[in-house]
Amino acid sequence: xxxELKMSGELPxxxxxxxxxxxxxxxxDVLGDSFILTRGADHRLVAYSTEHxxxxxxxxxxxxxxxxxxxxxxxxxxxxIPVETDKLGRILVPQALREYARLLxxxxxxxxxDTAEIWDKNTYEEFTQSISPDDLYAAMAAxx
Numbered sequence: 001x002x003x004e005l006k007m008s009g010e011l012p013x014x015x016x017x018x019x020x021x022x023x024x025x026x027x028x029d030v031l032g033d034s035f036i037l038t039r040g041a042d043h044r045l046v047a048y049s050t051e052h053x054x055x056x057x058x059x060x061x062x063x064x065x066x067x068x069x070x071x072x073x074x075x076x077x078x079x080x081i082p083v084e085t086d087k088l089g090r091i092l093v094p095q096a097l098r099e100y101a102r103l104l105x106x107x108x109x110x111x112x113x114d115t116a117e118i119w120d121k122n123t124y125e126e127f128t129q130s131i132s133p134d135d136l137y138a139a140m141a142a143x144x
Contacts, residue, residue: 006111006113007026007030007116009026009111010109010110010111011024011108012106012107012121013108014105014106014107015093015098015103015105019092019093019094019095019098020090020091020092021091021118022088022089023047023085023089023090024109025089027047027109028085028089030116031047031049031116032050033084033085034050034082034083034085035049035050035053036048036081036083037080037091037094037118038075038077038080039075039101040075041075043102043119043120043123044101044118044119044123045093045100045103045117045118046076046117047116047117047118049114052115056076057076060072060073060076079096079100081094081097101118101120102123103118104120106120106122107119108121110124
């Protein structure tokens with residue numbers, strides 16, 4: 001993936017009671033105006049480009065039957081839904097996904113290299129604050 005197509009940043013947004021929210025143009029430039037939205041770990045939602053989604057779905061499909069495959073199917077595959085931005089750049093987050101991610105009003109849309117994540121504001125802040133300096137140093141050491 002070319003460097004200019006990778007995503008980063010934490011952008012605050014709001015989601016309305018109908019589940020509509022603006023989705024950042026800089027992320028739509030990477031994902032496209034239609035993409036796949038699904039559940040992720042830690043009560044976040046993950047947005048995949050269609051191409052990236054198909055590759056992930058196919059990898060899961062080819063896995064040997066067992067617990068790992070069932071977990072991935074339960075979280076990623078069964079919760080996946082295509083979404084499309086409207087002319088105002090908004091998406092509609094389905095009720096089931098809003099409930100899973102506990103999205104009520106204030107959210108963060110976060111770039112995660114080749115995916116975007118949607119988090120409830122409080123959940124995101126608690127998650128990021130829970131990362132200890134030792135965990136961060138260990139993760140950085142893993143880069144070597």
